[in-house]
Amino acid sequence: MSDCKNCDNCDCGNDAPDSPERRKLLGISVGIINGVIATAIIGPVVGFVGAPLLQKRKGIWVKVLSESDLPPGETKDVKFTMHIKDGFMEVDREYALFMRRSGDKVLAFDPACPHLGCRVDYQSDKGRFFCPCHGAVFDDAGAVVAGPPARGLFEHKTKIEDDHIWVYREV
Amino acid sequence: MSEDKKQVISPESPVETQAQNLTDSEQARLDRPKLSDWLELRLGWWGFVRKNLDEQMPAGVSWWQTLGNLLMTLLAFQFITGIALSMYYSSGPESAHASVKHINEGFISNIPIFGSINWGLAVRGIHVYGSSVLVCVTVLHILRVFFWGSYKKPRELTWLVGVLIFFVMLGFSFTGYLLPWDQKAYWATTVGTNMAGTIPGIGDSMLILIRGGSEVGSLTLTRFYAAHVMILPAALIILTALHLYLVRKHHIAGPVLPQKGATVPFWPNQLFKDAVVVFFGVGIVIYLAAVNPPGLEGVANPTGTDLVPRPEWYYLGLYEMLKIMPAGWELMATLIIPGIVSVGMILLPWLDKSKSRHPAMRQWIIISGTAIILMIGLMTLKGYLETPVHGEEGHGPAVEGQAAPDGEAEH
Numbered sequence: 001m002s003d004c005k006n007c008d009n010c011d012c013g014n015d016a017p018d019s020p021e022r023r024k025l026l027g028i029s030v031g032i033i034n035g036v037i038a039t040a041i042i043g044p045v046v047g048f049v050g051a052p053l054l055q056k057r058k059g060i061w062v063k064v065l066s067e068s069d070l071p072p073g074e075t076k077d078v079k080f081t082m083h084i085k086d087g088f089m090e091v092d093r094e095y096a097l098f099m100r101r102s103g104d105k106v107l108a109f110d111p112a113c114p115h116l117g118c119r120v121d122y123q124s125d126k127g128r129f130f131c132p133c134h135g136a137v138f139d140d141a142g143a144v145v146a147g148p149p150a151r152g153l154f155e156h157k158t159k160i161e162d163d164h165i166w167v168y169r170e171v
Numbered sequence: 172m173s174e175d176k177k178q179v180i181s182p183e184s185p186v187e188t189q190a191q192n193l194t195d196s197e198q199a200r201l202d203r204p205k206l207s208d209w210l211e212l213r214l215g216w217w218g219f220v221r222k223n224l225d226e227q228m229p230a231g232v233s234w235w236q237t238l239g240n241l242l243m244t245l246l247a248f249q250f251i252t253g254i255a256l257s258m259y260y261s262s263g264p265e266s267a268h269a270s271v272k273h274i275n276e277g278f279i280s281n282i283p284i285f286g287s288i289n290w291g292l293a294v295r296g297i298h299v300y301g302s303s304v305l306v307c308v309t310v311l312h313i314l315r316v317f318f319w320g321s322y323k324k325p326r327e328l329t330w331l332v333g334v335l336i337f338f339v340m341l342g343f344s345f346t347g348y349l350l351p352w353d354q355k356a357y358w359a360t361t362v363g364t365n366m367a368g369t370i371p372g373i374g375d376s377m378l379i380l381i382r383g384g385s386e387v388g389s390l391t392l393t394r395f396y397a398a399h400v401m402i403l404p405a406a407l408i409i410l411t412a413l414h415l416y417l418v419r420k421h422h423i424a425g426p427v428l429p430q431k432g433a434t435v436p437f438w439p440n441q442l443f444k445d446a447v448v449v450f451f452g453v454g455i456v457i458y459l460a461a462v463n464p465p466g467l468e469g470v471a472n473p474t475g476t477d478l479v480p481r482p483e484w485y486y487l488g489l490y491e492m493l494k495i496m497p498a499g500w501e502l503m504a505t506l507i508i509p510g511i512v513s514v515g516m517i518l519l520p521w522l523d524k525s526k527s528r529h530p531a532m533r534q535w536i537i538i539s540g541t542a543i544i545l546m547i548g549l550m551t552l553k554g555y556l557e558t559p560v561h562g563e564e565g566h567g568p569a570v571e572g573q574a575a576p577d578g579e580a581e582h
């Protein structure tokens with residue numbers, strides 16, 4: 001209680017300038033204030049940098065080919081353009097698909113290898129898709145024949161309307 | 172004694188200015204101090220320099236201990252060339268490829284006697300080969316520390332920080348590889364980021380966070396650029412400073428078995444060895460940059476079929492492992508094996524419980540370490556021999572005619 005000398009107005013005790021209670025209280029306060037300051041900077045940055053996580057992919061139907069251009073038995077490497085947003089830019093991005101008739105349906109295989117995403121290529125003489133990266137091979141129906149992928153080629157939904165083949169593509 | 176008097180105001184003892192019987196020149200120096208004296212009084216730099224030059228090395232310290240200094244120099248080279256490159260580089264999908272092409276082709280001047288010099292390509296070459304040699308030397312440095320057992324108490328944290336530096340370095344190469352936005356950049360990044368996507372549960376979110384969207388695009392490029400020139404350099408500077416502080420604090424560990432003989436100061440013997448090694452290390456970088464300057468493939472093209480997949484050479488081992496994994500086992504190659512090796516590296520000082528640093532006293536560690544190193548080496552060699560060398564400038568006729576993504580102007 002020697003602190004009493006320094007203390008005019010108070011009745012000397014817990015609120016002396018450096019009493020243990022006061023130190024603890026001030027320590028907690030500093031901790032809380034620092035927490036608020038940290039949140040003020042971390043919050044906005046995390047929200048901003050993580051924003052792509054909240055973005056929803058939207059799908060649209062695209063007209064890619066007129067019906068007569070896809071004869072039965074043929075697998076075609078089809079390119080089409082979609083107007084998409086890429087960051088701040090709006091661009092016409094070219095996409096590719098492998099299309100093939102199967103009965104009265106049309107199959108549309110995504111060229112991205114289901115292993116790690118390289119672009120597969122179709123060799124019509126062999127009737128197979130080949131991935132240049134880790135050696136995956138797929139048959140006409142998109143199923144794995146060899147190599148590391150755990151599943152066959154991804155397919156996109158298709159429909160035939162107005163004599164054209166439409167593909168549902170998510171971006 | 173007269174010797175003593177002359178040194179009264181040498182940089183080593185600048186404050187003893189009260190001494191009597193100064194000669195005229197000494198008095199003059201006191202009245203109008205040299206810049207070095209002036210600085211010494213305020214910074215104490217000379218003490219710092221002396222402390223480092225006089226740092227005592229245990230007997231038996233040799234050429235193997237010069238690698239750290241070579242690393243420092245190569246890092247300085249990366250920073251300097253990197254800053255220069257960033258003045259001409261443009262990080263958008265419409266401009267990145269063209270800007271690197273401009274670096275490659277737009278800065279040629281004719282110098283009498285020397286002939287034509289391609290400044291842009293020279294700086295880019297130093298940056299590209301510097302990164303490779305840097306990874307090489309880092310691996311040698313790690314191997315030296317591993318076989319000498321120098322990571323043992325009290326140097327566990329020095330090792331830990333070193334491992335983090337190594338990871339940062341791999342991050343530099345992974346992010347830098349995308350920047351030229353050519354075919355190999357685009358596909359290496361597609362595959363590399365997809366690897367993160369295989370992680371169960373969080374894979375999809377990781378993929379989107381890394382790419383800035385579901386596809387490799389403009390936001391991937393700006394993210395990688397930010398990592399390459401802001402985040403990773405900041406991390407590297409902090410980690411390197413910490414590493415060096417710890418190295419100085421605990422001093423060099425010396426040979427596995429203490430050798431007879433007195434300690435030797437760093438200057439002049441060891442510093443000379445360092446200088447020789449740095450000279451040759453830098454020489455290799457300049458030589459490689461001069462004889463085989465880095466090329467540039469056609470602009471990134473997600474629909475082009477002309478890709479020749481080939482990651483940076485030090486990822487070839489991983490690349491081979493992806494090839495040989497049976498269907499459905501890719502998680503082994505993308506996460507589990509690299510994860511085990513990384514965690515093993517981090518935990519090494521705690522996994523190795525032997526007191527002795529001698530290799531014969533820690534056989535399990537040495538044997539498993541050597542096995543892992545050999546495996547990585549063999550896989551890398553296999554990858555090197557089996558993957559075709561990727562094309563130079565304007566590789567692949569297919570690329571020229573095809574529409575480039577985002578309306579790339581150059582082609």
Ligand code: HEM
Nearest residue numbers: 249250253254256257260295302343344347348350400404
């Ligand atoms: C602050 C330091 C650095 C800066 C500012 C910087 C900047 C750059 C820039 C602007 C590029 C694009 C130009 C080009 O591709 O030639 C680039 C590419 C690259 N950087 Fe760095 N860099 C730094 C450090 C590093 C380090 C430490 C490494 C490796 C350990 C590294 C490895 C690479 C690689 C592999 C490329 C791709 C080169 C290519 O294929 O053209 N960089 N860097």
Ligand code: FES
Nearest residue numbers: 113115116131134
């Ligand atoms: S990406 Fe096709 S096999 Fe790996």
